């Protein structure tokens with residue numbers, strides 16, 4: 001089974017294999033990013049703009065704002081979870097409060 | 113490449129979805145295959161059903177579209193009964209109880225906690241009195257909005273109500289327009305006060321005169337969502353009333369053909385307007401979508417617009433008692449944040465029958481109007497106990513408050529909204545005095561940038577955010593100032609960002625006091641804001657803790673329901689079966 005990922009309700013949440021898995025309104029810690037001038041961005045997720053798969057990672061580019069400095073925009077690709085076994089399709093979300101490193105991934109390209 | 117949602121819509125959308133919906137309802141929640149949930153919930157929107165947020169699986173928000181906000185005699189009672197019987201969930205709201213109706217900013221009705229299994233019964237009841245949920249959500253012609261007292265207003269130059277009805281009848285259930293790239297919001301107004309809010313709709317008909325006849329000028333491409341607020345732009349077209357439907361056909365067909373189906377974030381016609389500009393929009397409409405020569409714009413009445421113009425004149429929000437052309441009166445009642453208990457709704461239906469014609473209307477400021485009250489009934493009506501809670505003469509902060517759905521039910525939300533705004537309005541009423549010449553002072557709270565509460569056109573605009581207080585994340589609001597409509601509409605300037613929600617009432621108090629201290633003689637709040645730059649304004653806001661207490665500072669979106677005793681996401685009973693009994697979750 002291929003992993004089916006998309007954003008719905010205007011980017012409110014990410015569906016992974018038909019299940020509602022990642023939601024807006026959480027705070028994410030982003031490091032080594034040029035999203036803003038902060039050493040560690042304190043990023044409020046307001047909308048999922050693009051989602052993609054880079055096996056085993058489920059990735060997203062997220063619109064939102066650093067609540068420390070106020071900079072807003074869209075992040076680079078960020079791992080939001082993993083589907084290690086495509087046959088079971090089970091999704092393991094990352095802990096959004098821990099530190100994340102956005103970058104250039106989503107090999108299997110973006111779906112909306 | 114067309115988006116995923118477009119693919120689902122190609123397989124099934126529009127009228128045909130009803131059959132599937134009713135079949136699923138007969139069989140129960142489990143009948144919807146788990147891997148088809150997303151597709152079906154997207155399609156159900158077309159029939160006015162929106163799956164509630166995470167933690168509330170299997171429960172739906174149901175929207176009933178009432179064109180121009182007109183609730184005909186006999187309908188309100190049915191709405192109240194449905195709310196009472198079916199719109200009760202597993203937990204109660206501390207301000208509003210177990211069952212309630214929401215009157216919305218687009219003159220529609222929203223109910224929550226609706227079970228799939230109950231939908232056939234609800235549809236039957238609604239349809240028995242001519243109501244429907246068809247096209248209340250989804251990529252379709254949405255509920256048509258307009259001046260809430262259309263046809264019964266002394267300020268009217270052309271009766272827009274029959275035209276609104278014609279549009280409603282033409283475009284509801286019309287397969288040619290059933291699958292648009294995105295929502296399609298239309299406003300039509302015949303009065304000279306500007307209360308149709310055409311400027312923030314995709315397509316607007318506004319009264320204008322040509323060849324001595326009052327018809328409509330046409331504007332296109334308004335909308336508030338995301339951080340991409342746009343005012344509808346004048347496409348230099350005038351139509352007589354009997355041709356309005358032809359232009360509506362043409363514009364919505366243009367949108368159907370040229371709207372962006374690859375990227376839903378770019379689909380609304382406001383983005384096509386950005387790309388094309390009004391001249392090309394008019395040209396394409398003329399060349400490809402209408403078969404008669406379009407006339408150029410007529411003389412509009414915008415310089416007379418009083419509605420939400422900041423000037424504190426005119427009927428504005430329609431709250432209060434006003435005479436109709438037939439000598440009867442309409443009585444506009446304030447409904448704080450647009451939410452009314454089901455019992456109160458039933459009582460309202462009774463009063464409307466007893467003292468008026470039974471007709472009730474909804475405004476775009478989340479209020480209700482009892483229509484057709486003979487003068488001799490006014491005294492008895494206004495001494496009814498219900499009017500103590502829903503006053504025709506409310507204090508300015510009660511009157512000016514609008515709030516969207518927020519974290520209570522909505523997936524997109526960042527913060528709690530309605531209950532917070534109720535607490536704000538009470539605190540402000542007790543603690544802040546506006547200048548006597550500011551009876552209308554609008555505070556709109558939206559839980560996210562989708563802007564359902566239309567914050568950008570309020571005097572004080574509040575938008576959901578987060579911040580940290582003593583290191584802990586708390587719910588916060590961005591504060592904007594000085595938005596409004598009128599002849600020259602203006603979106604709010606966002607001046608103070610990420611204010612902890614418990615410091616917002618203090619900020620508004622300080623702002624109002626600074627305004628009173630610094631304003632020129634007779635200066636309106638809107639002019640006061642317009643005359644100052646953002647930095648100066650930011651200094652006047654001064655967020656501050658006060659004795660206002662906010663019980664929703666924590667991340668209410670992480671709860672399954674913000675007001676439940678045990679609000680932990682893991683404690684959610686959802687999904688449940690048709691009797692509300694928890695089902696094993698497949699998520």
Ligand code: HEM
Nearest residue numbers: 010173216217218312335336337517521522523562563564
């Ligand atoms: C379950 C709750 C709701 C959800 C998930 C929801 C979703 C959305 C979304 C996604 C948008 C922005 C997208 C767009 O405009 O294209 C939006 C905008 C809007 N919604 Fe809602 N909404 C909800 C409740 C409401 C309510 C209660 C109202 C009041 C009638 C409302 C009226 C509006 C309005 C007026 C806008 C601004 C659109 C514009 O003119 O650009 N929505 N809503």
Ligand code: SF4
Nearest residue numbers: 516522525559560564
């Ligand atoms: S403004 Fe945002 S939070 Fe409020 S109802 Fe609309 S989508 Fe939901």
Ligand SMILES: [Zn+2]
Nearest residue numbers: 036038066069
């Ligand atoms: Zn930052």
